[in-house]
Amino acid sequence: MQVPRFWREIPRYYRLEAAACVQCDAIHFPPRKICPSCGANAFETVRLSGRGALTTFTIIRTPPSGFTDQAPYAVGIVELDEGVRLMAQITDCDVDTLKTGDRMIAKFRRIREEGRTGVIMYGYKFVPDVGV
Amino acid sequence: MRDVAIIGIGMTRFGELWESSIRDLCVEAALACFNDAGIDRLDSITIGSMSSGLFTGQEHLASLVPDYLGRRNVPAVRVESACASGGQAVRTAFLEVASGMSDVVLAIGIEKMTDVSGGEATYALATAADQDYEAFHGVTFPGLYAMMARAHMERFGTTRDQLAQVAVKNHENGSHNPHAQFPFTVTRKQVINSVMIADPLTLLDCSPITDGAAAVLVAPAEMARELQRGPLTVITGIGHATDTISIAHRADLLHLDAIELASSRALGMAGKTIEDIDFAEVHDCFTIAEILVLESMGVVPAGQGGPATLDGLTALDGDFPVNPSGGLKSKGHPVGATGVAQICEAVTQLRGAAGDRQIPNARIALTQNMGGSGGSSVVHIVEAR
Amino acid sequence: MVGIVGYGTQIPRYRIRVEDIASVWGADAPSYKRGLNLNEKSVPGPDEDTATLSVNAARNALLRAGIDPQLIGAVYVGSESHPYAVKPTGTIVSEALGACPRVHTADLEFACKAGTEGLFIALHEVQSGVITHALAIGADTSQGAPGDALEYSAAAGAAAFIVGSEDLIAELLTTDVYMTDTADFWRREHTPYPEHGGRFTGVPAYFRHVTGAAKAIMDRAEMAPEDFDYCIFHQPNGKFPVQVARKLGFTEEQWAPGLLSPTLGNTYSGSSPMGLAATLDVANPGAHILLVSYGSGAGSDAFIFRTTERLSDVRDRAPHTRTQLDEYRVHIPYGTYAKFRRKILKAE
Ligand SMILES: [Zn+2]
Numbered sequence: 001m002q003v004p005r006f007w008r009e010i011p012r013y014y015r016l017e018a019a020a021c022v023q024c025d026a027i028h029f030p031p032r033k034i035c036p037s038c039g040a041n042a043f044e045t046v047r048l049s050g051r052g053a054l055t056t057f058t059i060i061r062t063p064p065s066g067f068t069d070q071a072p073y074a075v076g077i078v079e080l081d082e083g084v085r086l087m088a089q090i091t092d093c094d095v096d097t098l099k100t101g102d103r104m105i106a107k108f109r110r111i112r113e114e115g116r117t118g119v120i121m122y123g124y125k126f127v128p129d130v131g132v
Numbered sequence: 133m134r135d136v137a138i139i140g141i142g143m144t145r146f147g148e149l150w151e152s153s154i155r156d157l158c159v160e161a162a163l164a165c166f167n168d169a170g171i172d173r174l175d176s177i178t179i180g181s182m183s184s185g186l187f188t189g190q191e192h193l194a195s196l197v198p199d200y201l202g203r204r205n206v207p208a209v210r211v212e213s214a215c216a217s218g219g220q221a222v223r224t225a226f227l228e229v230a231s232g233m234s235d236v237v238l239a240i241g242i243e244k245m246t247d248v249s250g251g252e253a254t255y256a257l258a259t260a261a262d263q264d265y266e267a268f269h270g271v272t273f274p275g276l277y278a279m280m281a282r283a284h285m286e287r288f289g290t291t292r293d294q295l296a297q298v299a300v301k302n303h304e305n306g307s308h309n310p311h312a313q314f315p316f317t318v319t320r321k322q323v324i325n326s327v328m329i330a331d332p333l334t335l336l337d338c339s340p341i342t343d344g345a346a347a348v349l350v351a352p353a354e355m356a357r358e359l360q361r362g363p364l365t366v367i368t369g370i371g372h373a374t375d376t377i378s379i380a381h382r383a384d385l386l387h388l389d390a391i392e393l394a395s396s397r398a399l400g401m402a403g404k405t406i407e408d409i410d411f412a413e414v415h416d417c418f419t420i421a422e423i424l425v426l427e428s429m430g431v432v433p434a435g436q437g438g439p440a441t442l443d444g445l446t447a448l449d450g451d452f453p454v455n456p457s458g459g460l461k462s463k464g465h466p467v468g469a470t471g472v473a474q475i476c477e478a479v480t481q482l483r484g485a486a487g488d489r490q491i492p493n494a495r496i497a498l499t500q501n502m503g504g505s506g507g508s509s510v511v512h513i514v515e516a517r
Numbered sequence: 518m519v520g521i522v523g524y525g526t527q528i529p530r531y532r533i534r535v536e537d538i539a540s541v542w543g544a545d546a547p548s549y550k551r552g553l554n555l556n557e558k559s560v561p562g563p564d565e566d567t568a569t570l571s572v573n574a575a576r577n578a579l580l581r582a583g584i585d586p587q588l589i590g591a592v593y594v595g596s597e598s599h600p601y602a603v604k605p606t607g608t609i610v611s612e613a614l615g616a617c618p619r620v621h622t623a624d625l626e627f628a629c630k631a632g633t634e635g636l637f638i639a640l641h642e643v644q645s646g647v648i649t650h651a652l653a654i655g656a657d658t659s660q661g662a663p664g665d666a667l668e669y670s671a672a673a674g675a676a677a678f679i680v681g682s683e684d685l686i687a688e689l690l691t692t693d694v695y696m697t698d699t700a701d702f703w704r705r706e707h708t709p710y711p712e713h714g715g716r717f718t719g720v721p722a723y724f725r726h727v728t729g730a731a732k733a734i735m736d737r738a739e740m741a742p743e744d745f746d747y748c749i750f751h752q753p754n755g756k757f758p759v760q761v762a763r764k765l766g767f768t769e770e771q772w773a774p775g776l777l778s779p780t781l782g783n784t785y786s787g788s789s790p791m792g793l794a795a796t797l798d799v800a801n802p803g804a805h806i807l808l809v810s811y812g813s814g815a816g817s818d819a820f821i822f823r824t825t826e827r828l829s830d831v832r833d834r835a836p837h838t839r840t841q842l843d844e845y846r847v848h849i850p851y852g853t854y855a856k857f858r859r860k861i862l863k864a865e
Contacts, residue, residue, distance in 0.1 A: 014609075030265055055283070056279040056280070057279060058275045058282065058332075059331040060275050062254065063254070064251060065252055065254070065255045066270075069856070070270065075271045075279075077379070077385070086380055087266050087271060089269050100282070100283075100286060108576070110563075110565065110566060110568075110569060120601070130844075131844075132840055132845050
């Protein structure tokens with residue numbers, strides 16, 4: 001991923017900024033310009049809580065290029081308390097005891113980097129919400 | 133619209149074809165197709181390729197292919213819909229003929245995948261997912277289907293044995309297919325105990341990285357009748373539908389809307405129901421995918437795909453044979469070629485020319501080709517007349 | 518009046534035991550454990566660095582402060598392990614918190630003292646009235662050369678403090694400094710690991726500066742050790758801060774709540790700031806706290822805080838430092854540690 005593409009997404013990657021439809025209140029992450037629920041095209045920016053539950057997940061053992069140092073790692077779909085579902089890595093977890101339904105909380109982590117000399121891309125990952 | 137017939141099929145062997153380039157594969161499949169059709173006329177070419185650029189660095193297949201077919205000046209277009217690119221190529225060719233725009237159109241599906249490393253191929257395939265909100269996080273295609281597999285197992289009680297049986301059945305079928313990449317049989321135990329790729333999916337739950345090309349020649353049914361070469365095979369239905377690119381945004385992770393809609397549209401166009409289908413070639417890129425497709429098309433109720441597979445419903449001698457070719461699993465999955473190769477198998481079966489994997493009295497075939505994690509799908513109904 | 522309105526820490530989940538490092542190098546584990554009072558240290562995961570630790574600590578500080586991040590007028594990140602040699606960590610932190618764009622940002626570096634440098638600047642900047650709130654962070658994912666004595670202590674963690682002039686949880690009473698040019702520990706540009714002066718890091722370096730700053734600030738405040746409820750001294754290991762505290766006349770009761778290094782290691786720029794955070798987790802209202810940092814090169818910053826009633830209202834809004842340190846930790850073997858810390862030569 002090149003720098004401009006990453007930079008453009010910073011409000012979403014760093015702060016979980018979503019779009020709330022002013023007509024039907026549906027929250028979309030990533031934000032959209034047309035509401036798939038009602039067709040409206042006016043939105044308010046809202047920040048998601050980053051708290052939710054794991055709905056499904058897998059452990060990536062054969063990673064794509066750029067992720068080999070992190071493997072094996074968990075990727076899952078988290079349903080946030082606002083009802084928004086999003087995909088992210090589950091980090092700081094024991095991949096053998098992770099289970100669906102586990103409470104999750106978003107943390108700020110390194111997602112990937114462009115080699116040892118390139119830009120570092122940060123964003124959200126989830127960790128089991130165990131009070132730390 | 134004019135009725136459209138398939139007047140020729142051809143494909144390369146599927147596998148790790150180290151000595152063949154992307155242009156070699158296209159030409160080999162097309163030549164086989166022309167030989168099969170027995171005609172020399174060509175009005176237009178459609179080419180399905182998911183990512184010739186990332187896999188080989190070569191874009192502009194719309195010039196390369198006619199050039200190396202010795203058909204300079206013939207119009208050509210490349211279509212892309214991830215792993216459903218092949219199905220899209222056939223659909224595009226169909227539309228050209230049905231509309232009267234062209235008479236004889238060649239649809240080629242191609243992917244040359246082994247010129248890059250495994251990690252690079254995994255990356256290239258993951259470009260079919262949402263780049264910024266799925267692939268960015270390091271998810272792979274096995275990973276996306278693995279998440280669906282886990283959810284299926286937890287919601288419906290689908291077992292590892294049931295998933296493995298999809299691979300066992302398809303390898304059994306593929307062992308009779310001379311074009312197959314992995315024409316060997318496997319046991320459920322071998323599938324379950326093979327190396328873990330993305331929990332709960334193992335290596336033998338996954339379709340392989342494959343080089344290969346497939347081609348079909350379509351023409352007005354009237355012209356096909358005049359050519360009088362073997363039984364007439366007609367495309368009587370085409371359905372196409374799309375869904376969210378991110379699986380997290382699906383209303384139900386385990387129901388593939390694009391597949392349900394594409395198949396019901398295709399069946400509706402053909403005036404058929406799923407019960408009329410004699411056999412199907414479906415997109416088993418992973419064992420769980422075949423189960424999800426069976427359920428989404430309404431072959432079995434939701435949650436019954438696993439038990440039905442274990443009971444033999446989809447076996448070659450079952451009530452609803454699925455993937456007599458060996459499927460993507462055993463035959464191989466050169467992504468852009470897959471949708472075209474499915475049509476090749478349908479025609480081979482309808483001609484009664486499938487040898488040891490022949491389904492007796494096959495008259496109506498369904499092929500289902502899927503892009504990404506179900507973000508797009510193309511279904512064809514092919515009938516022998 | 519100026520002081521702290523919110524604080525937060527972040528400690529990575531992973532730990533490596535002194536024994537597991539010593540066994541690789543054939544070193545004598547008991548001598549490190551007894552001699553330096555070190556048992557284990559924190560290790561950052563492969564997806565953690567100074568920026569991520571800073572953001573996660575600062576988010577905890579925001580939870581306690583309960584302020585709009587747009588009020589933050591300055592962000593200072595002190596570290597000797599900024600992810601980039603050129604490109605600020607502070608911009609990453611400011612964006613992640615939602616403090617951009619009208620925020621003044623600077624990355625600081627002064628060995629283990631960079632964290633309190635930020636705090637020093639933030640406190641005096643808010644005191645001057647230029648801005649209402651400032652964020653100061655001390656964070657590090659410090660590196661010790663494989664086999665070097667530093668490898669047993671170089672750890673990772675972050676502490677963040679939001680400074681303001683209203684709704685204080687700890688009021689600043691005064692600050693002082695003690696600084697000379699003393700090369701006891703350094704890392705040259707383009708080199709991966711620091712070098713140090715061995716025993717020279719002790720008396721002429723750590724002890725001279727910490728003692729100098731502590732005495733100076735107590736003189737200025739006209740206070741003696743017995744006037745304090747708590748003291749925190751920079752913690753390069755588990756032994757130095759105890760020795761210096763004893764020498765100055767403090768008791769274990771005063772230093773114990775903030776002494777994290779025996780099981781955390783030395784988090785460099787995060788070290789004494791994290792000790793302050795752990796102390797705030799338990800301090801009663803009206804408690805007097807002495808904080809003295811130390812950075813090689815060399816210097817110490819000293820602060821005296823007095824806690825307020827508000828502290829007990831906000832401390833449970835985010836995880837306590839001891840909870841992060843003692844619970845949910847995972848011990849990893851040296852091989853995993855070497856992989857996480859990129860000590861293994863491999864193809865890109
Ligand atoms: Zn709406």
